[in-house]
Amino acid sequence: xxxxxxxxxxxxxxxxxxxxxxxxxxxxxxxxxxxxxxxxxxxxxxxxxxxxxxxxxxxxxxxxxxxxxxxxxxxxxxxxxxxxxxxxxxxxxxxxxxxxxxxxxxxxxxxxxxxxxxxxxxxxxxxxxxxxxxxxxxxxxxxxxxxxxxxxxxxxxxxxxxxxxxxxxxxxxxxxxxxxxxxxxxxxxxxxxxxxxxxxxxxxxxxxxxxxxxxxxxxxxxxxxxxxxxxxxxxxxxxxxxxxxxxxxxxxxxxxxxxxxxxxxxxxxxxxxxxxxxxxxxxxxxxxxxxxxxxxxxxxxxxxxxxxxxxxxxxxxxxxxxxxxxxxxxxxxxxxxxxxxxxxxxxxxxxxxxxxxxxxxxxxxxxxxxxxxxxxxxxxxxxxxxxxxxxxxxxxx
Amino acid sequence: xxxxxxxxxxxxxxxxxxxxxxxxxxxxxxxxxxxxxxxxxxxxxxxxxxxxxxxxxxxxxxxxxxxxxxxxxxxxxxxxxxxxxxxxxxxxxxxxxxxxxxxxxxxxxxxxxxxxxxxxxxxxxxxxxxxxxxxxxxxxxxxxxxxxxxxxxxxxxxxxxxxxxxxxxxxxxxxxxxxxxxxxxxxxxxxxxxxxxxxxxxxxxxxxxxxxxxxxxxxxxxxxxxxxxxxxxxxxxxxxxxxxxxxxxxxxxxxxxxxxxxxxxxxxxxxxxxxxxxxxxxxxxxxxxxxxxxxxxxxxxxxxxxxx
Numbered sequence: 001x002x003x004x005x006x007x008x009x010x011x012x013x014x015x016x017x018x019x020x021x022x023x024x025x026x027x028x029x030x031x032x033x034x035x036x037x038x039x040x041x042x043x044x045x046x047x048x049x050x051x052x053x054x055x056x057x058x059x060x061x062x063x064x065x066x067x068x069x070x071x072x073x074x075x076x077x078x079x080x081x082x083x084x085x086x087x088x089x090x091x092x093x094x095x096x097x098x099x100x101x102x103x104x105x106x107x108x109x110x111x112x113x114x115x116x117x118x119x120x121x122x123x124x125x126x127x128x129x130x131x132x133x134x135x136x137x138x139x140x141x142x143x144x145x146x147x148x149x150x151x152x153x154x155x156x157x158x159x160x161x162x163x164x165x166x167x168x169x170x171x172x173x174x175x176x177x178x179x180x181x182x183x184x185x186x187x188x189x190x191x192x193x194x195x196x197x198x199x200x201x202x203x204x205x206x207x208x209x210x211x212x213x214x215x216x217x218x219x220x221x222x223x224x225x226x227x228x229x230x231x232x233x234x235x236x237x238x239x240x241x242x243x244x245x246x247x248x249x250x251x252x253x254x255x256x257x258x259x260x261x262x263x264x265x266x267x268x269x270x271x272x273x274x275x276x277x278x279x280x281x282x283x284x285x286x287x288x289x290x291x292x293x294x295x296x297x298x299x300x301x302x303x304x305x306x307x308x309x310x311x312x313x314x315x316x317x318x319x320x321x322x323x324x325x326x327x328x329x330x331x332x333x334x335x336x337x338x339x340x341x342x343x344x345x346x347x348x349x350x351x352x353x354x355x356x357x358x359x360x361x362x363x364x365x366x367x368x369x370x371x372x373x374x375x376x377x378x379x380x381x382x383x384x385x386x387x388x389x390x391x392x393x394x395x396x397x
Numbered sequence: 398x399x400x401x402x403x404x405x406x407x408x409x410x411x412x413x414x415x416x417x418x419x420x421x422x423x424x425x426x427x428x429x430x431x432x433x434x435x436x437x438x439x440x441x442x443x444x445x446x447x448x449x450x451x452x453x454x455x456x457x458x459x460x461x462x463x464x465x466x467x468x469x470x471x472x473x474x475x476x477x478x479x480x481x482x483x484x485x486x487x488x489x490x491x492x493x494x495x496x497x498x499x500x501x502x503x504x505x506x507x508x509x510x511x512x513x514x515x516x517x518x519x520x521x522x523x524x525x526x527x528x529x530x531x532x533x534x535x536x537x538x539x540x541x542x543x544x545x546x547x548x549x550x551x552x553x554x555x556x557x558x559x560x561x562x563x564x565x566x567x568x569x570x571x572x573x574x575x576x577x578x579x580x581x582x583x584x585x586x587x588x589x590x591x592x593x594x595x596x597x598x599x600x601x602x603x604x605x606x607x608x609x610x611x612x613x614x615x616x617x618x619x620x621x622x623x624x625x626x627x628x629x630x631x632x633x634x635x636x637x638x639x640x641x642x643x644x645x646x647x648x649x650x651x652x653x654x655x656x657x658x659x660x661x662x663x664x665x666x667x668x669x670x671x672x673x674x675x676x677x678x679x680x681x682x683x684x685x686x687x688x689x690x691x692x693x694x695x696x697x698x699x700x701x702x703x704x705x
Contacts, residue, residue, distance in 0.1 A: 047526035049628070087526070183675065209675040215624035215631065218411040219669035219677055225549075226403045240528050244626045247533070250540040251551035252407065275534040 035336055037078040040065070040324055041100040043111030043121070043132075044317075045088035049212060049238050052269065054113060057135060057317035058083065059307045061110050063299070064321035074328050075335025082106055088113075088237075090120035097121035101128030107331075107343045108133070108324045113313065114237065115139035115157075116185035118150075125149045131344035133324050135316035138262065138286060139189040140394070143366040151347055151367040153320055153357070154262075154286040155374060155392035157186075161193020163374040163390040164233070164259060164284050168194075169201040171376075171388065172257065172282075174230035176204045180220060180245075181235035182212050190261045191235030210245075212238060217245045221252050231257045239266040243273030250277050262286045265312045271382055278379050282387070285375040288358045289384065290315035296356035319355045326353065368394075401670055406548035408666040414554045414623070416662020417561035421616040422639035423646060423654035424568065425609030431585035431649045432598075432605045435502070438509040439489060440613055441636020442516035443482050447614025448627040449520060450481035452529045459532065467536040475560070478614040486610025490603055513632065520629035528628040531621045557619045564615055565655065571608070572651065581605055585649065613639075634678060641685040647698025656696060660684075 042061045045054035065079050073079050082103060084096035093112055100106050101124055109125065109132040112118040118137040125132050126147045134142075134152040138160060143150050168174050177198055181191040191207070198205050206227050208220045224232060232249075236242045242264050249255065258281040264270050265283045290296040299318055303310050327347035331338045351362040362370050376388040422444060429437045454477035458464045493512045497504040533539060533553060541552040572578040583591040584601045592598050620635070621627045638661060646657025661684060668680035688695065 047521070049528060051526055209673060211675055213630065213634070214675075215620075215626060216415065216677075218415075219408075219666060219674040222404050222407045222411060223669075223674065225407065226400045240530060240626055243530070244624060247539050247625050251542065251549070251553055253540075253542040253544065253549035255540070269530075273530050275532065275539065277534075277539065 035077045036105060037080045038074050038107055038328060038338060039080045039082050039103060039105040040321070040328075041082045041084050041106050041109035041111070041130075042321075043084040043086055043093065043096055043100070043109055043117070044113040045117075046083065046085040048087035048089070049241075050088050050114070052240075053136075053263075053266070053311050053313055054085075054088070056307070056311045056314045057111070057113055060303060060310075060314040060317035061321040063303060063306075064318050064325065068322075068325045074325065074338065077335050077338075079325065080105075084109075084111070086112055086114075086117045086121075088117060090116045093117035093121040094124055097124035097128075101125065101130055106130065107328055107338060107340050108347065110135065110317065110320045110324055112137060113317075114184070114186060115142065115189060118142050119185055122147045122150060129340045129344065131324075131327075131340065131347050133320045133347065135320040136262075136286075136313045137186075139185050140193075141189075143368045148348075148367075149344060151363055153316060153323065153361055153369045153372075155369060155372040156394055157190045157193045157261075159372075159392035159394050160261060160284050160286060160374050161190055162197040162395065163376070163392070164261070165194050165197030165201065165203075166390065167282070167284075167376050167388055168198060168231060168233075168259060169203060172231060172259075174203060174257070176206070176227065176229040177231045177233055178224045178227060178229040178256075179205060179207045179233040179235060180224070181207070181209055182214075182237055182241070183209055184212060184237045186237045186261075186263060187235040191233065194233055194235070210236075210241075212241070214241075215244070217248045218252065221245070221249050221254055224249075224256075225252055225254045229256055231259060234258060234260040234264060236260065237263045239264045239269040240273050243270050243278065246274045246277045246281075257281075259283065262312065265377060265384060267384065268309060268311065271379055271384075276382075279382075281379045283377050283379075283384070285312075285377055285384075286392075287316065287372065288375055288389075289377070289386065290356055290358065292386070293356060293358035295354075295358070299356050315356055319357050319361070322355055323347070323350055323353055323361065326350070403547060404670060406546045408670060409663070410545075410548045410550055410554065412663035412666030413659065414557055414662070415665060416659035417558055418616050418619055418623075418658075419638050419642045419661050420655045420658025421561055421564060421612045421619075422635060423642035423658045424565070424651060425612040426639045426643040427646070427649055427651060427654040428581075428605050428609040430643070432581060432588070432602050433494070433498075433505070435494070435505045436509065436640065437609075438506070438636060439493075439512040439516060440609070440639055441634070442513045442520075442632035443485055443489070443610045444613040444617045444620075444635045444639075445520060445627070445629060445632035446485055446516060447478040447482040447610075447617025448621040448631065449524070449529065449617075450614065451475070451478040451618035451621050452531060452627060453477070455531060455536075459535070464535050471536055471556075474618050475615055478618045479611040482610040482614030482617070483607040486606040487603055489610075490606040495599070495602075513636070517629055517632055520632075524629055526629065528626050531625050531627065533622045533625050536622070553623055557623060560615070560619060564612065568608075568612070568651075577601070577604060638681055641681055641688075644695055645684060645688045647695025650695070650697040653695055653697030 086093035115137045140156045140158040181187040331342040331346040352360040372392040377384040451474040458470045642657040642661045646653025
């Protein structure tokens, strides 16, 4: 060990060090402090049954934030993501919403991704004045309950349901349809929109339910079989469950035509999961497949080189995060004065935002997206091929 | 009504397939109860681990291309799951139950609940909470179906039924014809007396745990192939059904476990003829409650005096 300086010198050097420390602290106070980072919440199912969709969404949000940070953040302030895993469970969604609400640095939230979680968490976000922008919660009620914080970039089920019904009637000319839903706000909600539209067109409709925890579908499929429908409509939130159901149906000698909602448009889990048995199935989509949008090419390339094949809501999540960041940038000229309130105002005023979804995005007074379309895709040769486009029209309430 | 009748043959097939799996699970439950007089609440989670072990073997085969020989893959899956769950069963018995033997009767019960929570959460962490898909179609064609009297019987179901029957025949032989089987029966009749007769009951209990867990592991693989998808949560409901089937048949009785399993499978299938399919688990619990009220010692069980 090196011998230290003598007693006197030691005292002087210590005093000097103390003064230097004080000075440093003092100048720190005098100099304008570096602004703390701005946080955005990312609420979605990162574990559990639909975690694949959730994690792809989260990765897309990360990409949007990384790019924004590389471009100087928001007025020089860095953006941070607060991950809020709700496991697609409404009770957990409330808990994570409370957590986001209590962190005052959080100025907006991308998500929740599921209708049920959004519905459960909305009152909490409303109380906190925390604007949310959902990429995929399609239940009509969400924007009908008067919550100012609610925004979404996906068209509603009451636009998707009737469009599906129109396709079933006009293009497929089905006479009997069996609807199976999974009791979720999304699955049952969408099925509730398809049913009346089919009945109005004179189609005979039968309904049955399973739950998200079900793995054995023979009971319901045995019922389906005995009513010999032309088409089975799957109002399910989990594409892997749909794939499993289709496989088990084949095991019962049941091979009807299938149609499902946007939640099932997932190549990995639906098409590959069903091992060729999903061939010919139709799904509606609440947006154009971004692989057909030129502006999205760069995003998809980057995403897939980093995280592998992208599932259905990756593009929507990226877009939603970018719209929220854009709103925060417009919220106040002085980056120190960005608040939840002015971010919400700026977000509501979003008009003609042009990103990667292939249509200019804006919100109406309820927070619903304007100008979207519903697309019908068919599984052909192991891919989703677009077959029809309908404007997303919500019937008058 | 006509539609309802048309579903009957199919629901019988559904019920028997499901029931054969419940029977295997209930057998393991009953065996353990027999030798230890304790309810092994971790049994359902051992079943879950078996399903994942089968999945792991299957993915290995898929990666190595050996899957082209389905019979080999199926046998390897079954053996892999049996080995994994037998080891797991021995470990659970050794570390979670044996230290508590001779203590309060409640202690191992609580320990069992703890084990089931550990297994479930470990599986959740290891699988990131995601469901694993069994590419069953690579082994057994999914649309290979035989039609009998209006019921469709798929090749998967036939394989399940065959495997269950084979497992039960082997188990029967072990229990009735081997020395170990005799030791096990003796231990379950009276452990203390068996000990006096020179039976190493500790070893017997350990082996019984392994055997019971192996049955659960085999059931796990069968369910994986049948449902084509498994996740870390399947253990809970499987455990409840195994318990119900064992109680229905008379816990501790082997015939009872098989009959209870089949009856429960049929009750579940026929229940959904009348009630919406979404209530199928509620039907199982209704059976459990009715059994406990009307015949608490089950169909084959004998009223027993509680032992200290």
